[in-house]
Amino acid sequence: MDVARDTDNGGPKTDVLIVGYGPVGQLLSVLLAQRGRRVTVVERWPEPYRHPPGGRVRQ
Numbered sequence: 001m002d003v004a005r006d007t008d009n010g011g012p013k014t015d016v017l018i019v020g021y022g023p024v025g026q027l028l029s030v031l032l033a034q035r036g037r038r039v040t041v042v043e044r045w046p047e048p049y050r051h052p053p054g055g056r057v058r059q
Contacts, residue, residue: 014040 016032018025021043029039 014038016040017042020044 015037016039018029018039018041021029021041025041025043029041032039
């Protein structure tokens with residue numbers, strides 16, 4: 001996998017790479033972007049997972 005490069009200085013085009021776009025990945029990506037960071041998110045699944053994590057846990 002090639003890393004995208006900034007044409008100005010040869011450095012990466014992203015400041016932060018987030019792996020996983022679950023609740024924490026979503027929140028973190030928004031908060032970092034609001035603070036001016038260039039964020040890239042990588043997610044394994046093309047569509048949202050249909051069941052919440054721990055959905056089968058019983059008390």
